[in-house]
Amino acid sequence: MPVGADGFRLPNVNESQFKNKLECLTGPGQNEHCCTFVINGEDHTLGNALKHFIVQNPAVEFCGYTVPHPMERKIHIRIQTWDTPAVEVLHQALKDLKKQNEAVKKLIQDEVKRYQEAHPQQDLEK
C-alpha cells in the first residue's frame, strides 16, 4: 500500500479504487421518487454544478448535495420529486450539464479565435 510522507495512504491518481462510481442508498427514506445518490471520487466541483442543474428542473421538489466527510472523496445527492423517477432527473441534469459544457467549449474556442485574429501578436515561442 503506497504510503505518503505523513503516514497517510496515498490515493492513486489515475485508478479508481472504489467499486461503483454511482450508487443509490437504501433505507426507509428512499423510494423511486426520493433517492440519495452516492457518487464516488467527486467533490464540490461536480456537486454544486450538478445540483444547480437539477434544481432548475420543475419536476423536482427538493435537491441538495453534501460531502459527508472531507477526508472521503464522495458526494451524496438527494433528489425528491413529485412523480418522476429520481434516476431520470439525474440523467437529464447530467445531459444538460454536458450540453452546457460543450456549448461553453465552443464559445471559448470561437472567442479565442476571434481575439487572436483581432489582436495579431508576435508568436511568443513558449
Place this chain on the structure above:
Amino acid sequence: METGRLTMEEFQLVNKTDGLTISSKKKNVKESKAAEASIANCKVEIIRMDPFEMEIDFIGFNISLVNAYRRIILAEVPTMAIEKVYMYNNTSIVQDEVLAHRLGLVPLKVDPRYFEFRNKEETEWGAQDSVKYSLNVRCSKNPKAAADETNPDILYLNRKVMSSSLKWIPLGNQTDIFQEANMQPLHQDILLAKMNSGHEINLEAFAVKGIGSDHAKFQPGLAWYRLLPEIELTREVEGEQADLLQKCFSPGVIDVVTTPGVFVESHSALKSYEILEEAVNIMIGKCSLLLAETDKLIESSAPS
C-alpha cells in the same frame, strides 16, 4: 441561465437564482426549451489574453459552473513536473532532499497532453510517461580571475546552479516526437543551489504527469474569479454627500449586469486558453462517465 442577482443587504446576502424564482418569461417553458434558452443567453468575452495570462468574462452563466472550472484548473488539469531524483553525487551545502524538492517545483515546458499518467507500481521509466533530465555541475576556481578580485561570481565558475543546467536526456523514441527547445524548464534563470569551490552536483531527475490535487507542483496556473457588481443607491444622494460617495469607490463606477469575470494565469507548458479548454474537457469527461453510470443504473432498475 437567467442573469442572477446576488444582492447584498445590510446583514445578509440574497441569491435570487434558484429554480423557484424564475422570471415569468420562463415559467411556462418546457424543460428542454429552458435548457436551450439558458444556453442561448450565455456569452463569453475575452478582455485580454496572452499565452501567460488571460482575463475572460462569462456573461449569463451560473456561478457554480464557473467555480467548477476554477476548481478543475487548480486541481485537475495535468502538468509535468520532476518527481523522482536519483542523486549520484552531492557535495554542495544544499541537502539532497532540499535540492530534490526545489527540482520538483521547477515548471517545465513539456506539453502534458503527449504523455500518459504513470502507474505508481511501475519501476521502469518508459518513453510514454516520463521525461529524463540530468544535472551535472562542478564549481571550481576561475583561472582567469584577477588576483585581488572580490566578487565571488567572478572568482568561481558555476557558483550558482540555475535551471538552465538541467539537460534533457531523451528516452526511447522521444527524439522523434519532441524538439529539445520544448523540453526545457519554463524559466532558465531559476536558482536551484549555490556552491563553493570543489563542490559537485551530479543527479538524474525524472518528470511525470500529475494533477494539482496530488501535489501543488503539478498546478498549471492560477485562476480566480469575481462577480462584476451593480451598485444601486437606495435613496437620492445630492451635493456634498454625492461627492463623498463617489470618492468611496474606484474611479468610474459603471452600471454593469452581474457577470462573473474570470482570470486565468498560466505558468506551465499550456497556454492560458488551453488550460481553460482542458478544464472544460475534463468537466465533460466527468459528465459522460456519470451518464454511462446512470444509464447502467436505469437499466438495472428497469425490470423492477
